[in-house]
Amino acid sequence: MVPKEKLTEQLHRIVSDPGRILTKETDLVSYGYDASFGFYKPDVVVQVKSEEEVAAVLKIANKLRVPVTPRGQASSLSGGPLPVDGGIVLDFSQWKEKLVIDSEDMVAVVSPGVITADLDHEAEKYGLLYAPDPGSSHFSTIGGNLAENSGGPRCLKYGVTKDYVIGLRVVSPQGEIIRTGGRTVKNVTGYDLTKLIVGSEGTLGVITEATLRLIPRPLASHTVMLIFDHFVEAAKTVTRILTSRIQPAKIEMMDQASIQAVEAFKPQGLPVDAEAILLVGLDGHPAAVADDAARISDIAKKMRVRSVKVDHSEAEARELWMARKLVSPAIAAKKPTKISEDATVPRSKIPDFCQKLQDIKKEYQIDLVVFGHIGDGNLHPNIICDKRDREEMKRAEQAVEAIFKAAIELGGTLSGEHGIGTMKRAYMPWELTPQELDLMKRIKMAWDPNNILNPSKIFPVAGPKLVQSR
Amino acid sequence: MNEDPREKLDYDATFSCIQCGSCLPACPTYKTMGTETQSPRGRINLVKMAAEGKITLDELKEPIDLCLGCRACERVCPTHVAYGRILESAKVAIREHEQLSPVKKFQEDLYYNQVFPKKNVMGAGTNLLWFYQKSGLRRLAEKTRLHHLLPECISTFEEILPSVTSPVRRHRRPSRIAPKHTPRFKVGFFTGCIMDALFDRINDLGMRLLAAGGCTVAAVGGQTCCGALHNHGGRTQQARELAKQNIKAFETESFDYVVNTAGGCGAMLHEYPELFADDPSWKARAEAFAARSIDISELLARLDLPLQKEIRRRVTYQPSCHLTNVQKVVDEPKQLIRSVRGIDFRELDNPDFCCGSAGIYNVVHFDESMKILDVKMADVKAHDPEIIVTTNPGCLLQMKAGIEREGLQDHVRAIHLIELLAEACGLEDGVKK
Numbered sequence: 001m002v003p004k005e006k007l008t009e010q011l012h013r014i015v016s017d018p019g020r021i022l023t024k025e026t027d028l029v030s031y032g033y034d035a036s037f038g039f040y041k042p043d044v045v046v047q048v049k050s051e052e053e054v055a056a057v058l059k060i061a062n063k064l065r066v067p068v069t070p071r072g073q074a075s076s077l078s079g080g081p082l083p084v085d086g087g088i089v090l091d092f093s094q095w096k097e098k099l100v101i102d103s104e105d106m107v108a109v110v111s112p113g114v115i116t117a118d119l120d121h122e123a124e125k126y127g128l129l130y131a132p133d134p135g136s137s138h139f140s141t142i143g144g145n146l147a148e149n150s151g152g153p154r155c156l157k158y159g160v161t162k163d164y165v166i167g168l169r170v171v172s173p174q175g176e177i178i179r180t181g182g183r184t185v186k187n188v189t190g191y192d193l194t195k196l197i198v199g200s201e202g203t204l205g206v207i208t209e210a211t212l213r214l215i216p217r218p219l220a221s222h223t224v225m226l227i228f229d230h231f232v233e234a235a236k237t238v239t240r241i242l243t244s245r246i247q248p249a250k251i252e253m254m255d256q257a258s259i260q261a262v263e264a265f266k267p268q269g270l271p272v273d274a275e276a277i278l279l280v281g282l283d284g285h286p287a288a289v290a291d292d293a294a295r296i297s298d299i300a301k302k303m304r305v306r307s308v309k310v311d312h313s314e315a316e317a318r319e320l321w322m323a324r325k326l327v328s329p330a331i332a333a334k335k336p337t338k339i340s341e342d343a344t345v346p347r348s349k350i351p352d353f354c355q356k357l358q359d360i361k362k363e364y365q366i367d368l369v370v371f372g373h374i375g376d377g378n379l380h381p382n383i384i385c386d387k388r389d390r391e392e393m394k395r396a397e398q399a400v401e402a403i404f405k406a407a408i409e410l411g412g413t414l415s416g417e418h419g420i421g422t423m424k425r426a427y428m429p430w431e432l433t434p435q436e437l438d439l440m441k442r443i444k445m446a447w448d449p450n451n452i453l454n455p456s457k458i459f460p461v462a463g464p465k466l467v468q469s470r
Numbered sequence: 471m472n473e474d475p476r477e478k479l480d481y482d483a484t485f486s487c488i489q490c491g492s493c494l495p496a497c498p499t500y501k502t503m504g505t506e507t508q509s510p511r512g513r514i515n516l517v518k519m520a521a522e523g524k525i526t527l528d529e530l531k532e533p534i535d536l537c538l539g540c541r542a543c544e545r546v547c548p549t550h551v552a553y554g555r556i557l558e559s560a561k562v563a564i565r566e567h568e569q570l571s572p573v574k575k576f577q578e579d580l581y582y583n584q585v586f587p588k589k590n591v592m593g594a595g596t597n598l599l600w601f602y603q604k605s606g607l608r609r610l611a612e613k614t615r616l617h618h619l620l621p622e623c624i625s626t627f628e629e630i631l632p633s634v635t636s637p638v639r640r641h642r643r644p645s646r647i648a649p650k651h652t653p654r655f656k657v658g659f660f661t662g663c664i665m666d667a668l669f670d671r672i673n674d675l676g677m678r679l680l681a682a683g684g685c686t687v688a689a690v691g692g693q694t695c696c697g698a699l700h701n702h703g704g705r706t707q708q709a710r711e712l713a714k715q716n717i718k719a720f721e722t723e724s725f726d727y728v729v730n731t732a733g734g735c736g737a738m739l740h741e742y743p744e745l746f747a748d749d750p751s752w753k754a755r756a757e758a759f760a761a762r763s764i765d766i767s768e769l770l771a772r773l774d775l776p777l778q779k780e781i782r783r784r785v786t787y788q789p790s791c792h793l794t795n796v797q798k799v800v801d802e803p804k805q806l807i808r809s810v811r812g813i814d815f816r817e818l819d820n821p822d823f824c825c826g827s828a829g830i831y832n833v834v835h836f837d838e839s840m841k842i843l844d845v846k847m848a849d850v851k852a853h854d855p856e857i858i859v860t861t862n863p864g865c866l867l868q869m870k871a872g873i874e875r876e877g878l879q880d881h882v883r884a885i886h887l888i889e890l891l892a893e894a895c896g897l898e899d900g901v902k903k
């Protein structure tokens with residue numbers, strides 16, 4: 001292990017502003033967590049602001065074999081930015097200077113610390129849209145979104161982050177500066193390194209700039225709320241809508257437990273005996289969305305919907321979405337700890353998956369609410385518990401495992417959008433064969449022979465499976 | 471007091487933080503200082519760490535001191551973390567932990583025990599200030615360049631301190647005003663110590679506005695400082711005593727409302743019940759008091775004000791953080807501004823970003839405060855107003871400082887909402903310099 005002083009001394013030679021190298025105890029413990037579980041203290045935090053700085057830091061770290069963990073705003077739900085092996089946290093959150101919109105090429109060129117919603121806000125000025133809309137878009141960085149290949153409600157229609165990246169500037173773990181892709185939508189020159197870096201959770205290279213695709217911003221939107229007595233009818237209605245030549249931007253679902261939690265928290269007049277609520281968001285030409293809204297109402301009526309509400313104004317739309325927005329605060333009001341899962345199944349398996357979830361809830365006696373992006377099979381089963389209650393946490397951990405197992409058995413995946421990080425690495429062998437895992441490991445080795453960049457992530461390590469408390 | 475001061479930290483409340491990071495963009499100190507340590511999520515984690523003995527209270531002090539206490543984080547938090555409670559608990563713990571040096575203790579006592587709670591001494595204090603301004607001592611200080619020996623913070627604020635009303639005039643305010651017709655509401659008027667010492671004219675206008683809107687207004691005797699500065703300084707016991715005195719003072723008559731003109735004080739009055747968590751009988755009295763206590767804009771918005779005069783000005787509004795985030799009064803002041811004929815109202819892009827005044831933050835942490843003010847002034851300048859309306863004396867002073875700092879004093883002024891409305895109602899030339 002390299003002495004801390006030697007490391008910081010070298011870092012000071014690279015970064016001109018000493019204020020961007022943090023070594024105080026209070027600073028170090030502030031970069032040891034994210035929105036998931038687990039806490040690890042780095043030896044030093046470097047707030048980088050240029051490609052040259054990043055390259056120089058990585059060169060030194062590679063030479064001294066010091067682990068480096070990239071970090072955006074640490075909103076990851078899978079432990080991605082945690083400095084598990086200590087070393088350097090490379091903080092990108094303050095590098096947000098560049099945000100250039102080219103409306104002719106319909107691209108945005110951004111530095112990694114730009115907040116996703118700020119980018120979309122800027123694009124709006126040109127009548128353009130940056131489509132990926134993770135729930136954290138107001139506080140997460142583009143760098144983090146790219147590294148996790150984040151999704152959002154709107155990806156039912158528009159796809160996920162990787163569908164909008166056309167070029168990157170990346171620094172390799174050895175400190176080499178490389179470019180991938182370019183400024184054109186079409187590009188088949190060589191292997192697609194862009195797509196390899198996207199979703200690699202900061203383990204293969206560090207993103208220092210991204211060229212992102214923008215699309216025309218839809219003119220109008222509409223929201224339809226559908227309330228169902230039975231969950232199965234809600235699930236069938238989703239399929240019926242999507243096979244009726246309608247492409248909603250998003251379809252969000254709240255299960256009965258979510259409805260009840262919201263009503264107990266801030267009554268919205270939702271029926272607590274209903275098994276599911278669907279919120280369908282439409283966007284496009286005003287005439288088209290109005291027509292789609294009417295057709296969805298008709299379809300739902302044929303599917304034995306209990307009630308249908310269509311918004312008539314922006315205020316009404318906001319009111320309808322309020323129910324969904326309140327789910328998180330409502331469940332947080334019950335108990336402090338929230339384990340937010342994102343295991344995902346093929347759309348056709350949603351009713352089976354939901355049934356399994358209810359069985360798991362009973363078997364492990366856990367407080368479980370299910371809501372999320374039903375349109376693309378990416379539900380969010382949330383276990384509500386209290387970190388301080390060890391016995392309850394034990395049951396919660398077992399339930400999480402059961403959820404993973406159920407999703408994989410139904411042909412789904414461990415993670416739809418939050419990433420593997422430290423949280424799910426132990427379960428990788430459940431989904432991937434040894435050959436598949438080995439191939440991934442060899443890719444990691446090729447990029448990072450000394451295993452200094454975000455080590456201890458993605459690949460299974462020995463030790464306890466779940467890291468749920470400090 | 472042999473108890474470990476760390477016991478005072480509200481450890482339990484820290485568990486409701488799920489460390490999501492939603493609050494980061496709302497935090498002014500995170501924006502200007504750029505480290506997680508100076509963010510709400512960071513501070514909550516540090517309090518937790520201190521409670522667990524992983525860092526010391528000495529280490530906790532700096533990030534807690536540098537927090538503005540604006541509570542913008544609390545408003546955006548999806549899980550409603552009680553940040554205000556966590557912050558106050560940290561202040562109490564740090565204060566108990568610190569062995570105050572005798573000199574510092576003397577100064578602090580003078581400040582918190584002698585000056586703020588005693589209106590007559592505050593009067594004397596401002597009398598001194600007035601004397602200083604009028605007597606030429608100030609000019610002497612300037613001539614001898616003594617002035618320049620003062621830290622930059624004092625001289626900046628000296629420039630913008632309103633010329634304090636002479637003591638004789640100050641004490642002439644009638645303590646009770648009745649409307650011309652049968653009163654709609656009976657209102658107790660909370661004057662606040664800083665507000666009354668520096669801006670008693672605004673308080674006068676506030677009372678007259680309420681009367682013009684059909685209320686009987688009484689500035690009851692026996693009221694004192696709200697205790698906010700004490701509470702934010704970790705002096706809960708003193709805050710409690712002041713709260714009791716105020717509650718008693720306003721119990722002497724049956725008021726429909728107790729109205730204040732300072733967002734910061736109003737927030738404290740609103741949260742009086744929290745001071746008495748362990749004292750059921752006082753808690754009930756505090757709840758009754760808090761239920762009637764409102765910001766003047768809330769009541770004015772419900773009255774029929776005799777708005778007659780047109781004011782053709784470009785106006786923006788800098789809300790008081792505590793009015794927005796604690797009392798949750800957001801629309802009424804804007805509604806009142808818009809109700810004045812002729813006004814071209816321009817909302818700031820980021821009104822909820824603190825101006826950096828934050829109690830005595832701008833004096834104690836001058837440099838940090840000015841960086842926050844610079845962000846605010848950039849937003850202000852982008853909207854090119856002639857008038858900046860505020861709802862709290864601290865914000866008012868800070869915005870005046872911002873105007874000076876940017877060299878805008880020739881064409882921009884900061885005023886209290888009451889001054890604008892008083893002018894529109896023809897009560898006084900409130901908007902004129």
Ligand SMILES: Cc1cc2nc3c(=O)[nH]c(=O)nc-3n(C[C@H](O)[C@H](O)[C@H](O)COP(=O)(O)OP(=O)(O)OC[C@H]3O[C@@H](n4cnc5c(N)ncnc54)[C@H](O)[C@@H]3O)c2cc1C
Nearest residue numbers: 072073074075076080135141143144145147150151202207
């Ligand atoms: C309330 C809430 C809602 C959420 N909603 C969603 C959602 O709807 N959809 C979704 O997909 N996720 C969601 N998330 C998860 C999280 O916000 C995303 O994963 C987000 O992309 C993380 O961004 P960040 O800036 O916080 O990155 P961090 O959490 O700091 O880092 C995430 C990963 O990116 C790596 N990284 C960061 N910057 C770089 C860089 N410049 N170069 C290389 N690697 C880098 C890190 O090493 C880490 O592995 C949510 C989280 C919360 C708390």
Ligand code: SF4
Nearest residue numbers: 487488490491493547
């Ligand atoms: S928004 Fe609330 S829960 Fe999230 S990090 Fe901030 S204080 Fe914690």
Ligand code: SF4
Nearest residue numbers: 497537538540541543
């Ligand atoms: S109170 Fe204000 S300054 Fe303090 S952490 Fe919250 S938002 Fe930041």
